Amino acid sequence: MAAMNQKKMVEKLNDIIALDYDAVGAYEAAIQRMDVEFLRMKLREFQQDHERHIRELSQTVQQLGGKPREKPGAKGFILKGFTAVTAMMGNEAALQAMRGNELLTNRTYRSALEEEWSDDIRTLLERNYRDEKRHLTFIEESLRNRVWEQAAHP
Numbered sequence: 758m759a760a761m762n763q764k765k766m767v768e769k770l771n772d773i774i775a776l777d778y779d780a781v782g783a784y785e786a787a788i789q790r791m792d793v794e795f796l797r798m799k800l801r802e803f804q805q806d807h808e809r810h811i812r813e814l815s816q817t818v819q820q821l822g823g824k825p826r827e828k829p830g831a832k833g834f835i836l837k838g839f840t841a842v843t844a845m846m847g848n849e850a851a852l853q854a855m856r857g858n859e860l861l862t863n864r865t866y867r868s869a870l871e872e873e874w875s876d877d878i879r880t881l882l883e884r885n886y887r888d889e890k891r892h893l894t895f896i897e898e899s900l901r902n903r904v905w906e907q908a909a910h911p
């Protein structure tokens with residue numbers, strides 16, 4: 758596998774940064790639509806993971822001599838799950854939308870890890886990927902167990 762040049766690495770990292778920005782926005786939309794406090798807190802924590810990814814990946818882009826992305830992806834594709842629904846959308850629909858978004862972040866990190874990176878960057882990407890797997894697992898378990906119903910009817 759050929760090593761990527763710096764320009765290619767910067768492009769790839771900036772694509773991931775754009776996705777992490779999208780995820781921060783999507784989590785904000787999801788949190789606003791949920792009324793179960795512990796779920797809101799958990800999603801806030803995941804949102805903060807994505808904010809940390811943005812900070813650390815942006816530093817890496819700078820170290821490579823590039824200019825880090827400062828905005829969400831132009832397509833805003835990750836927010837699609839929210840634009841089609843009304844403000845009535847509740848806990849389950851918000852979790853389902855975030856499941857779709859987290860499947861995408863998981864795919865993106867997994868495919869980025871197929872490239873050749875320096876050890877430092879690989880370590881960072883692997884740590885972020887572990888966060889993404891944890892986010893997806895929590896969301897899928899919450900959907901499977903319908904945790905918002907237990908919260909509403911203790």
Ligand SMILES: [Fe+2]
Pocket residue numbers: 780803807859862888889892893
């Ligand atoms: Fe995530």
